[in-house]
Amino acid sequence: MDRRGNILFGCIGVAAFLILLLAEGAKTTDISEPKHAAEMMGFTDVHVQDGSLVELSCGMDDDIGYRATATNPNGKPVSILICCGYLLKACTVRAE
Numbered sequence: 001m002d003r004r005g006n007i008l009f010g011c012i013g014v015a016a017f018l019i020l021l022l023a024e025g026a027k028t029t030d031i032s033e034p035k036h037a038a039e040m041m042g043f044t045d046v047h048v049q050d051g052s053l054v055e056l057s058c059g060m061d062d063d064i065g066y067r068a069t070a071t072n073p074n075g076k077p078v079s080i081l082i083c084c085g086y087l088l089k090a091c092t093v094r095a096e
Helices: 003-027 032-040
Strands: 044-052 064-071 077-084 092-095
Touching: 032 044, 032 064, 032 077, 032 092
Parallel strands: none
Antiparallel strands: 044 064, 064 077, 077 092
């Protein structure tokens, strides 16, 4: 591969990294995915707070955790934790 090819390959790699970085940053402010996950589990009146990248109660495969309040399927108000992964992992709901 000549010098131009190396430069082009490097630029493509940097661009891909920046796109992934921006997508991860956007996930911390988008609460629609964790809210939907809680609603699919039967929770209603879900109020999601901003995500935390250092949520210690989430698993090793999770990248962000959202604390939320909701009404559980039995009609009682509860606090929940919604843990999400960035690319291929869906959100999971945990009782607190």
